[in-house]
Amino acid sequence: MSIKEWVSKLKILDPKKVKVLSANVDTIDLEVNGILYINAKPRRPFPYTHPECLIFYTSSDEEIGMLRDYRKLDRKSQRLLEHVLNVVYFMPKIKRIVSISSRGGLYEWVVDTDKGLIKFKTWSSCARFLSNGKVIIKDVNGNVYCVENIFKLNPRNQALLSIFI
Amino acid sequence: MVAKSDLKINDDGINYGEEYLVLTNKRILIIRDKAIVKKYRLRDVFSASLRGYLSTIVLTLETRNGVVSIMTFSRARKKHFEKVVTLINDITLHRIPYNMLKKHLSERVSSQSERNKLSKSILIKLFKFVKPMWYMLLITSLLSVATTTMNLVPPYLMKILIDEVLIPRSNLDKLVMIILGLLGVNLSLTILGILRSYALLKLNQKLAFRLRAKIYEHIQMLSLSFHDKFSRGAIISRIIDDVNRVLYFLTQGVSTMILDIAMIAFVGLIMFSMSPWLSYIALLPVPVSLIGTAVYRKVMPKYYHRLWRKWSRVISTLSESLSAIILIKTLGKEHSAVKRFKDSLNEFIDSNIEVFKNEQKFWPFIGLSFTFSNLLVWWLGGMQVLSGALTLGSLTAFVSYMWSFYRPINDLANHLRLVQRVIVAGERIFEILTTKPESIDKPDARDVRIIGRVELRNVWFTYDGIHYALRDVSFKIEPGEHIGIVGPSGSGKTTLTKLLLRLYEPQRGEIFIDGINIKDIKSTSLKQQIAIVMQNPILLNASIAENIAIGKEDATLEEIIAAAKAARAHDFIMKLPEAYDTEVGVYGGRLSGGERQRIAIAAALLKDPRILILDEPTSSLDALTEREVTKAVENLTKNRTTIIIAHRLSTLRNVDKIIVLDKGTVIEQGSHEQLIRADGLYKKLFEAQFADFLEERKRKVLIRG
Numbered sequence A: 001m002s003i004k005e006w007v008s009k010l011k012i013l014d015p016k017k018v019k020v021l022s023a024n025v026d027t028i029d030l031e032v033n034g035i036l037y038i039n040a041k042p043r044r045p046f047p048y049t050h051p052e053c054l055i056f057y058t059s060s061d062e063e064i065g066m067l068r069d070y071r072k073l074d075r076k077s078q079r080l081l082e083h084v085l086n087v088v089y090f091m092p093k094i095k096r097i098v099s100i101s102s103r104g105g106l107y108e109w110v111v112d113t114d115k116g117l118i119k120f121k122t123w124s125s126c127a128r129f130l131s132n133g134k135v136i137i138k139d140v141n142g143n144v145y146c147v148e149n150i151f152k153l154n155p156r157n158q159a160l161l162s163i164f165i
Numbered sequence B: 001m002v003a004k005s006d007l008k009i010n011d012d013g014i015n016y017g018e019e020y021l022v023l024t025n026k027r028i029l030i031i032r033d034k035a036i037v038k039k040y041r042l043r044d045v046f047s048a049s050l051r052g053y054l055s056t057i058v059l060t061l062e063t064r065n066g067v068v069s070i071m072t073f074s075r076a077r078k079k080h081f082e083k084v085v086t087l088i089n090d091i092t093l094h095r096i097p098y099n100m101l102k103k104h105l106s107e108r109v110s111s112q113s114e115r116n117k118l119s120k121s122i123l124i125k126l127f128k129f130v131k132p133m134w135y136m137l138l139i140t141s142l143l144s145v146a147t148t149t150m151n152l153v154p155p156y157l158m159k160i161l162i163d164e165v166l167i168p169r170s171n172l173d174k175l176v177m178i179i180l181g182l183l184g185v186n187l188s189l190t191i192l193g194i195l196r197s198y199a200l201l202k203l204n205q206k207l208a209f210r211l212r213a214k215i216y217e218h219i220q221m222l223s224l225s226f227h228d229k230f231s232r233g234a235i236i237s238r239i240i241d242d243v244n245r246v247l248y249f250l251t252q253g254v255s256t257m258i259l260d261i262a263m264i265a266f267v268g269l270i271m272f273s274m275s276p277w278l279s280y281i282a283l284l285p286v287p288v289s290l291i292g293t294a295v296y297r298k299v300m301p302k303y304y305h306r307l308w309r310k311w312s313r314v315i316s317t318l319s320e321s322l323s324a325i326i327l328i329k330t331l332g333k334e335h336s337a338v339k340r341f342k343d344s345l346n347e348f349i350d351s352n353i354e355v356f357k358n359e360q361k362f363w364p365f366i367g368l369s370f371t372f373s374n375l376l377v378w379w380l381g382g383m384q385v386l387s388g389a390l391t392l393g394s395l396t397a398f399v400s401y402m403w404s405f406y407r408p409i410n411d412l413a414n415h416l417r418l419v420q421r422v423i424v425a426g427e428r429i430f431e432i433l434t435t436k437p438e439s440i441d442k443p444d445a446r447d448v449r450i451i452g453r454v455e456l457r458n459v460w461f462t463y464d465g466i467h468y469a470l471r472d473v474s475f476k477i478e479p480g481e482h483i484g485i486v487g488p489s490g491s492g493k494t495t496l497t498k499l500l501l502r503l504y505e506p507q508r509g510e511i512f513i514d515g516i517n518i519k520d521i522k523s524t525s526l527k528q529q530i531a532i533v534m535q536n537p538i539l540l541n542a543s544i545a546e547n548i549a550i551g552k553e554d555a556t557l558e559e560i561i562a563a564a565k566a567a568r569a570h571d572f573i574m575k576l577p578e579a580y581d582t583e584v585g586v587y588g589g590r591l592s593g594g595e596r597q598r599i600a601i602a603a604a605l606l607k608d609p610r611i612l613i614l615d616e617p618t619s620s621l622d623a624l625t626e627r628e629v630t631k632a633v634e635n636l637t638k639n640r641t642t643i644i645i646a647h648r649l650s651t652l653r654n655v656d657k658i659i660v661l662d663k664g665t666v667i668e669q670g671s672h673e674q675l676i677r678a679d680g681l682y683k684k685l686f687e688a689q690f691a692d693f694l695e696e697r698k699r700k701v702l703i704r705g
Helices: A003-008 A075-088 A155-162 B075-092 B098-116 B118-151 B153-166 B172-221 B224-229 B232-274 B276-283 B285-299 B301-323 B325-331 B334-359 B363-387 B392-433 B493-500 B523-529 B544-551 B557-566 B570-575 B593-607 B623-637 B672-678 B681-689 B691-704
Strands: A018-023 A028-032 A035-043 A054-057 A063-067 A094-103 A106-113 A116-122 A127-129 A135-138 A144-147 B002-010 B013-023 B027-032 B035-041 B045-052 B056-063 B066-074 B454-462 B468-477 B482-486 B508-513 B530-533 B611-615 B641-645 B657-662 B665-670
Touching: A003 B557, A003 B593, A018 A075, A028 A063, A028 A075, A035 A075, A094 A144, A094 A155, B002 B066, B002 B075, B013 B066, B013 B075, B027 B066, B035 B066, B045 B075, B056 B075, B066 B075, B118 B153, B118 B172, B118 B232, B118 B392, B153 B172, B153 B392, B172 B232, B172 B392, B232 B276, B232 B392, B276 B363, B276 B392, B285 B301, B285 B363, B285 B392, B301 B325, B301 B334, B325 B334, B363 B392, B454 B493, B468 B493, B468 B508, B468 B657, B468 B665, B482 B493, B493 B611, B493 B641, B523 B530, B530 B593, B544 B557, B544 B593, B557 B570, B557 B593, B557 B623, B593 B623, B611 B623, B657 B672, B657 B681, B665 B672, B665 B681, B672 B681
Parallel strands: B482 B641, B482 B657, B530 B611, B611 B641
Antiparallel strands: A018 A028, A028 A035, A035 A054, A054 A063, A094 A106, A106 A116, A127 A135, A135 A144, B002 B013, B013 B027, B027 B035, B045 B056, B056 B066, B454 B468, B454 B508, B657 B665
C-alpha cells in the first residue's frame, strides 16, 4: 500500500461538522457528524510545532478523528476547547526573564509569564529551540514553559536565553 | 606479486635470510640469492595453507604430486603470508582471474604510495588553508611585533630613571616624564594585548571553521569503504585534536616563532651594544639549556607515556565498573570494585610522583645554570659599576634584557618540537582529504521511476582487494516479489544490500534495476526509491516527527501520522506527553528497541520505496513486540519488491523465493519446499533452528502412535 492509500484511511474531520458542546476539566462533550461523544479527550499530536492540530479520543480511548486546525471551528467550540487544552497542555508563556542564577549545577530562573511571576530550576541542558523562534524550557520536575518567539524578547533576555540553546 | 620471508633453509639448516615468493599469472616462484630455487605451475596447485610452529611458519601447497612445504618464515611475517595464501587460493580454489586480483591490489598500493608522498608538502598544504586569511595573519603578526617592541621600552626607561634621576637625586621633571612614559607603555600594552587576542581569536575561529567544514564535507561524500577503514574515534580525533594542533601552529605558532627569532636578534644586539663582555657571560647557560632540554625530551616521553597509560586505566576501570554495575551488585563485588579503582588511582599517583622525581634531574640544573649566569653578571657588572666602567642603570637594564633574551630561546625550542607534531597531525588530516569518493555519478546518469525488477549478473565484490565477500553472484527478482536471503554469518548477505544501495561498487559484474545498470541511475534517484530497515535502527537526535519524515522532508502532518499508523507506532507515540514532538535522544536512546524499529518502518513507509530491504528487522525483539513489528512490516511490504535478510528462518514464512548464500556464493535458490527437498545447506539450517520443535513433534507422534 502506498502512503496515499494510508492517508486516505485517516479519519479527517470536517470542522463544519464538529461542535464542542461543553467543557469539563480535561474532557469535552463533542458532537461529530451528528454523533455525541461524552467525556471525549482532545489530544495534540504535535503540541509544540502544530498546536492547532488535534486528535479526538472517546472516553475509552478509541480514536474519533483528526482535526487539522481547531481554529476553524465555531467561536464557542474554540473557546470551550481551548479551556480544556490549556489544562491538558499547561505551558506558561514567558514574557520576560527577570534573572537566571546558577547554584550547585542548577539554574534558578525568575520569569514573568502570562500566569504571573514564577520561579523554577533547570539543568543546563533544558531548552529546545524550534524553527519558528519558539523555545521550550523544561524544569527539573518536567514542567514545560515556552517562549513564543525568542526574537521578540529584549536583547538582554535574548542573550540570557541563548546561553541555554 | 611478491612476498619476502625473513628465514631461509639451506644445507646449513635454518638461518635468518631473505627468500622471495613471486606469484605470476601462471606460476609460484621461490627466489633465493637472485636465483629461482623452486617453481610450481598454478594449474598443478589445488590449494595453499600455513602450518604454524613455535616461532616459525611454513607455507605449504597441495599439488598434484602431494603436499609440499615451499617456504619458512618467522611469525613476524605471518599476516603478510596469510594474504599470499588467500591470493593463491583465490586463483586455484575459487578460480578468480589473476588480473582481477592484481588490479584491485595495485589500486590499493597506488593509493598508499600517493599518501606517502604527502608528508613532504604537508606544511605548504597547511599554509594554503590560511591563504584567504593572510591579512589576518599579518595583522596578528604586526600586533605581536608591536607588543614585543613595546616590552623592550620599560628597561630602557628604568636605566634613565636610575642614572639620571635616582642617583643624581634631581630632575623631578624627568621623573614625571618617565612615570608617564611607563604608564603610557603599560596602557598601550593592555590595548595591544586585547587587539591581538581578538585578532587571534577571529583568525583561529575562521580557520577552524574552514578546516573542519572541509573535512566533514569530504567525509560525507566518501563511500562506506572509507568508514570501514577509519573508526569513528579516529575520524573524530582528526577533526578535533589534529585540527586543534594545526590551528595552534598556524595561528600562534608561526607568528611566535618569527617573533622569537626577531627578538633573539634584536635583544642580542642591544645587549652586545651595552656590554659585549657581560653578553658573553649571559650566553653561557644557553648551551646547557639546549642540551638539557634535548636529553629531557629523549628520556622523559616513556615516563609520560606510562603516566597517560595509568590515567587511561583509571578511566577504563571507572567506565567498566559503571557499565557492569548490575553484574557487580548481583555478585556482591562492590568492595572488590572499589579496591580495583583505588589500586588504579594509586598506580597513577605513583607514576605521577616518578615523573616529578625524574623531572628534578633536569630542570633544577638548567634553572641553576641561569641563576649562576645571572649572579655572575651581577658580580662582574657590579665590579664594573664600582669602577665606573658601567652605570648602575645600564646594569639593571642589561639584566632585564637578559631575561627577555632567554625566554624566546626556550620558546623556539618548544615550537620546533611542535612542528614535528603538526606535520603528523597534517598528515592525518590530508589522509582523509586525499581519499577520493568511490561512487560518483556518471555525467549521463539519469533519474528513473523504479518499478522493482532487480537482477544481479556475475557480481564479485571485495572490501580489501584480497578476501572476496561476494563471488559470481547472480539472481533475479520480479517486481513486487518477496525474497529471503539466508546463510551463515559472513556469507555476504548484508554486503549484497549495500551494493544494491550503491554504497559500494562491485569490482566485477553488474546490477540492473528494471533492466537499467544502476551505474546509469543517479544515486539520489536510487536512494530515494530504495529503503532499508536495519536490525538496530539508529535514529537522529531529533523529534519523532522529524525522524519519520527523514526520507521526505516535505511530508504533511497527515502523511506522518498515516505512516506511523501503518507502522503501528501511532498509539505508543500518542501516549507520550509530547507525542510526535518528543525528542528521541542520541541514537534514539529514549525509545525501546521495538519503538525505534517501528519509527524506522514508518520512515521507510513514508518514503514510499519501490524496493525494500529488511535486514533482520525483528531479530532483537521480544515475542510481543515482534508480533507488532511483523504486522507493521506486512503493511510495509505490500506490493513492493522486498528483500528480507534473515538468520531466523521463521521470518521468511511468506516469501516467494529464498536465496541461500555461503562464503559469498549463491549455492541454492527456490521455495522453502524446493530447498527442503534439495537436502542442502538450507535444510541443515532449518533443521538446526527447529531441532527442538521437530524433536517434540516426533515424540508426540510416537506417543500417539
